[in-house]
Amino acid sequence: MNTRSFSQWMSDIQQRTETALDHALPAAAIAPARLHEAMRYAVLGGGKRVRPLLVHAAGQLTGASPERLDRVACALEMIHAYSLVHDDMPCMDDDTLRRGKPTVHVQYDDATALLVGDALQTLAFLHLSDAPVSDDPLRQIAMIRQLALASGSRGMAGGQAIDLASVGAQLSLAELEFMHIHKTGALIRASIGLGVQCGRSLSEEETASLDHVGKVIGLLFQVVDDILDAEADTATLGKTAGKDAANDKPTYVSLLGVVRARELAEEMCQDALDRLAPFGDAARRLSELTRFIVRRQF
């Protein structure tokens, strides 16, 4: 495996995502200017762009065009950014730091943060319906539907609601997993599913296998997040560290301890890699990205 070329690929995707988002967001000069400026503040100039990386890596499995993958990646990143803006608000996690910058409600105000999140979610659906992302319009409709399912009350927003209800509660590992499958997992799973669908059709078996990979990577991502939150300091993380423990939130680390959580991450990573192996070289970026997610330090 050529690590140098993977990090180059990653940086290329991050850069083209930044450019695509810059074009997709309304210019700050367009009225209402303050809202548009705040939307750009929330989305641009930061973030690991994990969902766009997954979209592009998954798109390689079906030979999807980079332009279509950019469109899907932007829609997912807008949903992700909206959820961060709302999660950081005083009535939710009340966080002041995100990606090394003041959160939107701190930089602007609560009302603006509320509207920024609302408008970013709408923009995701506008963007996904604004140009073809598949040769088949029926598949495009199904993709819009899939983004909505992954984001809504039975996906990401639902996971957030379960998370709220779980503060200070004693969760079992199964309950913790249920929460994360929704809160973080649904959108990560959709990133792979939507990226794949930008290209040629796959067999039912292949689709099911990649959906399993998406589910595993979604959970894996959260396990690693919990480990990093427990171990890293605020400067490395670019957001407030140790806040899960401070907020008395259950995590994989609080349930399993760091050592077992690390083992679990490695097992999940291997499960995903095994599923990707039959796809051969077309799965190269997605395999590399899976390994990277487990070993990342931020």
Place this chain on the structure above:
Amino acid sequence: MNTRSFSQWMSDIQQRTETALDHALPAAAIAPARLHEAMRYAVLGGGKRVRPLLVHAAGQLTGASPERLDRVACALEMIHAYSLVHDDMPCMDDDTLRRGKPTVHVQYDDATALLVGDALQTLAFLHLSDAPVSDDPLRQIAMIRQLALASGSRGMAGGQAIDLASVGAQLSLAELEFMHIHKTGALIRASIGLGVQCGRSLSEEETASLDHVGKVIGLLFQVVDDILDAEADTATLGKTAGKDAANDKPTYVSLLGVVRARELAEEMCQDALDRLAPFGDAARRLSELTRFIVRRQF
């Protein structure tokens, strides 16, 4: 004109909308139960259902099927309901009464209200992509796009941002109109546009004419709302009356006075009716509804 039959039609549409929304919303028993219960609380059992009425009235112009119109009507009503839940929150209008009931953040809590609004917006896009609303999938994608445009930063959410910025400010009539074209007008205009598109295709001229009607009814609705807010009492309105003046918000009444605002409403109504006349009997419900909107007392 048979008034009795119009009020019967209106009550039929309101009833079938209630049933359609009841089916479209996740059951309160489905996890996360508290979120789903609160979403149902926000949407069901109240509201004038103006947007669904407009959808169904407009759909008669193109012979659209009632089932498709229900689907479009539900999507619009979900967007409308989400905007009310978020607008009522403490960081926005801080209102405690809506449709004669405590607002969502009062009945539940701020975090739940935030998530309810978020998830209702998502559900609107899920619902509009979940089954055909046109024979042509490309048109369905365009309809999803139109809903997003009307709801986002250059539509409803943008109007909300302009409204926030205008509190205590001296607006001209043109600026007030610009705000309302976005805040309330965009979604009302989209109700007519989307209802029409559920049926047979119209000529470019007919489409443009109906879009003008949508724009006029959107403003008209706000002019009447301002008059009612200035004149009615809280019990009749089912929401806090006189709050615009209390919040020092510019309105048509504060700019023009009640008499001139009433005249303006009548002029706009006539403009819309003139545009609808060439459509003959197919425009009957939309004409009746336009007159009703001007004369309503709540």
